[in-house]
Amino acid sequence: MISDHQNLRFAREAASTRSNLIEFESSKFDTPAVDLRLQIGPNAFACIIYTSGSTGQPKGVAQNHRNLLHTIMLRARDSQICQYDKVSDLTSGTANSIFDALSAFLNGAVLLPFDVRKEGVNALVGWLVEERISLCWMSSRLFRTLCQTLTGAERFPDLRFIRLRSEPAYKSDVDLYRKYFSSDCTFGNGLSSTETGYLRLYSIDHNLPLTGDELPVGYAVEGKEIFLLDDGGKEIGFNEIGEIVVRSRYLSPGYWRRPDLTQAKFKPDPKGSDKRLYFTGDLGLMLPDGCLIHKGRKDFRVKIRGYGVEIAEIEKALFGHTAIKEAVVVAQQNNSGEDRLVAYITCSSQRNANINELRNFLKVKLPDYMIPSVFIKLEALPLMPNGKVDRRALPYPGTSRPKLDTPYVSARTSVEEQLAQIWARVLSLDEVGIHDNFFDLGGHSLAATRVVSQVMKQFQLEIPLQSLFQAPTIAEMANVITEHQGKKLGERELDHILAELETLSEEEAQRLLDDQTRTEHGKPK
Numbered sequence: 001m002i003s004d005h006q007n008l009r010f011a012r013e014a015a016s017t018r019s020n021l022i023e024f025e026s027s028k029f030d031t032p033a034v035d036l037r038l039q040i041g042p043n044a045f046a047c048i049i050y051t052s053g054s055t056g057q058p059k060g061v062a063q064n065h066r067n068l069l070h071t072i073m074l075r076a077r078d079s080q081i082c083q084y085d086k087v088s089d090l091t092s093g094t095a096n097s098i099f100d101a102l103s104a105f106l107n108g109a110v111l112l113p114f115d116v117r118k119e120g121v122n123a124l125v126g127w128l129v130e131e132r133i134s135l136c137w138m139s140s141r142l143f144r145t146l147c148q149t150l151t152g153a154e155r156f157p158d159l160r161f162i163r164l165r166s167e168p169a170y171k172s173d174v175d176l177y178r179k180y181f182s183s184d185c186t187f188g189n190g191l192s193s194t195e196t197g198y199l200r201l202y203s204i205d206h207n208l209p210l211t212g213d214e215l216p217v218g219y220a221v222e223g224k225e226i227f228l229l230d231d232g233g234k235e236i237g238f239n240e241i242g243e244i245v246v247r248s249r250y251l252s253p254g255y256w257r258r259p260d261l262t263q264a265k266f267k268p269d270p271k272g273s274d275k276r277l278y279f280t281g282d283l284g285l286m287l288p289d290g291c292l293i294h295k296g297r298k299d300f301r302v303k304i305r306g307y308g309v310e311i312a313e314i315e316k317a318l319f320g321h322t323a324i325k326e327a328v329v330v331a332q333q334n335n336s337g338e339d340r341l342v343a344y345i346t347c348s349s350q351r352n353a354n355i356n357e358l359r360n361f362l363k364v365k366l367p368d369y370m371i372p373s374v375f376i377k378l379e380a381l382p383l384m385p386n387g388k389v390d391r392r393a394l395p396y397p398g399t400s401r402p403k404l405d406t407p408y409v410s411a412r413t414s415v416e417e418q419l420a421q422i423w424a425r426v427l428s429l430d431e432v433g434i435h436d437n438f439f440d441l442g443g444h445s446l447a448a449t450r451v452v453s454q455v456m457k458q459f460q461l462e463i464p465l466q467s468l469f470q471a472p473t474i475a476e477m478a479n480v481i482t483e484h485q486g487k488k489l490g491e492r493e494l495d496h497i498l499a500e501l502e503t504l505s506e507e508e509a510q511r512l513l514d515d516q517t518r519t520e521h522g523k524p525k
Contacts, residue, residue, distance in 0.1 A: 042066035048256050049098060051194050060256030061194040068102070070250040071197030074221050075103045078188065078201050079135050079161045083108030086158070088128070088136045090116055091387070096165065100137060109135070121145050125154060132158040139166035139387040140173060144325065147176040148348065156181060163188035166388055168294065168312065170319045171215050178206050191217040191244075191294055195252045195265070196278055199224050199244075200292050214316070216287070217294045224248045225275075226292065228284055237286075241295050241310075244284040247275050283310070302331040304339055305446055307369045314372065317365045318343060323353035326381050328389050329372060334428040335399060340442065343372035344394050346380060354405050355440050373442030374402060399430045404440055408433040415459075415478045422454045423474060434474040443472075455481070 002022045003011035011021055046068045048060045081087070087104040089111055091097045104111035112131050116124055124146060128136070136159060138146075143164055162185060164173065169189045177187040183206040191200040202218025204210075220226065227235055228242030236242045247269060254262030267277040283295035296312025303309065311329050318327035326346040331339050347353055355375050362371045374397045382393035401408065408431075411417040416434050423432045427441050438448070455477070456463060461484045471477050 062253045067250040072102050074198040081107045085109040085134045087111050088133045089113040134158050135161045137163045140164045140169045150180045159185050161186050196246050216291045223250050238288045241285050244280045244282045246278045251278050323347050323351045341372040342374045344376050406435050419474045426450045438472040
């Protein structure tokens, strides 16, 4: 709470036990009013807001009065904010805090700050009730953490609007909202950025049916036109994925002291209007009814074993598992210089998930090349001050054997020892147990061809490619080698087979495996 000296006594009486009271000097009536008569144009700079830096170095984004007030207007319409509302400020000191404050002050509402980092999420529950908060903007991550503390017996009689922001929201978040919050409370999702303000809004209640597996970011808002471009810069139609480009009068003037970046991201409207274009770097898919699906960051699109992969799709699939509390997926290079997917997860306090379970869960939802090679469980994900995940602070997985449910057992024979060395080399691991499953260690179709190739070279034997899929442990593969001891290969024949195996792509390896498997079952290729 803020008060001048003259009203300090009344402020102390009105302040709750949780409020911080700040006194500032009383205004003097003889102060010249010349500044109050200044007329500020809509293009005048209002402030500079620094981005989170989640995709690189933080950037200063200039805000003029036009685009700042337009964003506040859209917020007011979205939440129907009025003078009777009490608005939470859970992001003190960040860019979102500025918008929360202006949304409250310019509409006559009360702004109440709460330091979640200092007070804790458990205290937030009581604070929402005690302060009779009616409007609450919070990060998707904080919302999930808040729901983890709820039992279902809590009531929030004054809370009528929850709006998620900062990071993607999922259908599971809607389930949490409907489980713990009353039908009098509306749940909001959307799309916005510091450079553009509000872009899309999507309001949800207890009765709105949700079709498909994704939670939309919603429909168009006044003054913001969105279209999608493919990699060649051509506009695409419905149900196709492309970069989200915004056409509007209400965009940031540009980046503070970064003319190069401003020129790269902001473009004049080719139609010659007073509007400009902003290239968001986000991917989206437009449904025929005009509803937008957010598909993640363009710079989070990676190539794994020759396939294009959307990181957001994997994270969304992981969030569908009941044990997963938080999930982040990144592409990293292993010791061999190959890109691989690494999933960092935290589990809920109610249950845990092992690697086998997660892999089997993802196999139903994703193709093989989109399943992470490595899963790392953390107590908590590293966060930036605004609550977003600090991807650059995620620990490197290294070359240690992953934590499996299978106990580590070292090689017992010379054959197992040689196999363990081959597996460890192909999978970029320090050691491999003889009962470890090849795929739980991060193996895949292409890696399987490399293992089989090196085994054939080491033992001068012809063994079928699918043998590793049918016998996915070192102990079992050692038995396969023993069974094929009589199939020694000549040098020329071995070189021919190895040359074919070592040049296979992921797709060719999988197709060859499928062909061999069908032949095994007596079906034509």
